[in-house]
Amino acid sequence: MKDQLAHHIDAALSELLAAAGDEAAAPDYTLEVPRQAGHGDFSCNAAMLLARRLRRAPRAIAEQLLERLGDAGGLLEHGEVAGPGFINLRCRPESWQGLVPSIVRAGPAYGRCDFGQGRRVQVEFVSANPTGPLSSGHGRQAILGDCIARLFDYCGFDVTREYYFNDGGRQMRVLGESVKARYLEVLGKAATPSEALLKDSAVEWPEQIDGLPVVFPRDGYQGDYIRDIACRLVDERGEALIDEPGDGEFREVAQREIFADINRTLDSIGIHFDVHFNERSLYEDGKLDETIADLRAKGLVYEAEGAVWLASQKLGLDRDRVVIKSSGEPTYLLPDIAYHREKLRRGFDLVVDVQGADHIEQFPFVRHAVGALGYEMDRIELVMHQFVTISEKNERVKQSTRLATFVTVDELVSDVGTDVFRFFMIERKPEGHLDFDLDLAKDRNWRKNPAFYVQYAHARTYGIERKAKAADVAMPGHDGFDPGRLVLSTEIELVKKLGEFPEMVRRATEIREPHHVAYYLRDLAGLWNPYLQDGQQHRVLSEDEGLSAARLGLVLAVRHVLRSGLDLLGIAAPERM
RNA sequence: GCGCCGGUAGCUCAGCUGGAUAGAGCAUCAGGCUUCGAACCUGAGGGUCGGGGGUUCGAAUCCCUCCCGGCGUGCCA
Secondary structure, three states, X not given: OHHHHHHHHHHHHHHHXXXXXXXXXXXXXXXXXXXXXXXXXXXXXXXXXXXXHHOOOHHHHHHHHHXXXXXOOOOEEEXXXXXXXXXXXXXXXXXXXXXXXXXXXXXXXXXXXXXXXOXXXXXXXXXXXXXXXXXXXXXXXXXXXXXXXXXXXXXXXXXXXXXXXXXXXHHHHHHHHXXXXXXXXXXXXXXXXXHHHHHOOOOOOOOEEOOEEEOOOOOOOOOHHHHHHHHHHHHHHOOOOOOOOHHHHHHHHHHHHHHHXXXXXXXXXXXXXXXXXXXXXXXXXXXXXXXHHHHHXXXXXXXXXXXXXXXXXXXXXXXXXXXXXXXXXXXXXXXXXXXXXXXHHOOOOEEEEEEEHHHOOOHHHHHHHHXXXXXXXXXXXXXEEOOEEXXXXXXXXXXXXXXOOOOEHHHHHHHHHHHHHHHHHHOOOOOOOEEEEHHHHHOOOHHHOHHHHHHHHHHHHHHHHHHHHHOOXXXXXXXXXXXXXXXXXXXXXXXXXXXXXXXXXHHHHHOOOOHHHHHHHHHHHHHHHHHHHOOOOOOOOOOOHHHHHHHHHXXXXXXXXXXXXXXXHOOOOXXXX
16 A cells, blocks of 8 residues: 555655756655554655755645555555645555455465575574573564574565584583583582682682582582583493593583473574584584685684684774684684674675674674675675563563573573463564563462453454354455455554555565564554554444455455464464453 | 763663554553464553653754763784
């Protein structure tokens, strides 16, 4: 609807400019739904943008534009100049009503577009190293990344969901050492420092506790899951691993088991990856050596203080950074550069990294280094998100990764279920903090929950269908009703909202902000539930067969859009609740 | 110190490339179930859009500055 209208306005504008002898391009005007219902269905600001250029009063320009626009090929009922020079347009009811059968006909395809044109996009997200269960922050990223991927898919991109994990670094060694420490402790061969001792970084650790050597790594992982893994190792292998290094079998077993848990968690919230990319493969394929060599050939690395540095200042960044430590080991930056080059080599037209706020500092370095290697760095994009805080009884719950006092995805999901979890996590714009209200989440009274509100709106469309079936009334096909019977203002409002869906989806995709979908669904449900509730004024099912059919058509249109929106968020669209 | 992100109703937050009288949910208060699902609906109160300056027909939105909060600023990942 809006697109058609814009088309007519474009034509009128170029006519007007030509008549005025102005050959420059038409201004980038807006055509938007005004807040005030009295301002019509759409409001256009083109005349005000032209005022200075044409050296004429905006209202006069608006009048002329309106004259040239006419009825816009039959779409318009009325147009007027208002305020400082707005052009307010009201569409004929038929223009809106006609949307209903077209939505019913399109069904699940309504709102889809080919904006992506089959371009290949990779969305990398979660990418948590397997050192412990997924935290609430990972959970947010998981939902955000997944919903962005769903939007891309919906808009005609060829999407790959990718999980990158680092199994070569110090983190994983510390993990292995932590498991070994617990293992020895369980066997009575070593002591683990008390929790209080571990927390107090100011205190010197004893070398022995009760005559047993202390082997727990100072920054080791302290969660119960570490002890669980150690206990299983004791059960299965007894004392056979006492002389194994922490970095060997302990690390491998821990990694395998924790990764299995992570995947189980992701599966429980409906998230699946197409590719798991392993950092170690970059070492094995010689990609790190190649990257260093190529950077060196470009004069972008140098040696100093026993380390190898990336000359990122030459790329316009504020400082240089180490890529290979004096120990000979790469920092995380080098594999990241190699990895991102591989992404582009693999043929992705667009690469979207979803990362937490604590992780973005190095992004410009990766991007510019890849650019310097001859790849289009504009194809690499970052979606940053802030952290999740958990509130309980009006207080923030303190979280620490090292002490394993963070709230896990598993805990949240078991409290609120997948659908509510997903809705809460996607409801906020990514760059803002997200406060997860645990009291509300744990509250048995989930009636006030927006996720249920939207699902309920969807379920009600089936409630009516069941009612119709009981009354032996069939649901109409797209050409089985006269949309002209939908004349109530509430019905027209609903149709207008349905008409916004495609543009909303496209915009959310373009700016990588899925939360707009959640807000749209709340708005639509906020029109639909009252419409159904007001059964004393009007009913969908009545003696008037034609009217019933038209309203059932509206039921179907609303259902399709609610369903598509819920699908975009990965939330179930139940037929009854 | 510097960089990034936030500051909008009591609370949690929307607000599209600058648009007309700033919105939603929760909370509070007052109402509504013999009728398509009350997991709902109707109504009310509640705001100096952190402060100050600037840009222009027009600013929550853009620019400058200050204040507050989060994160970062490692040869940690």
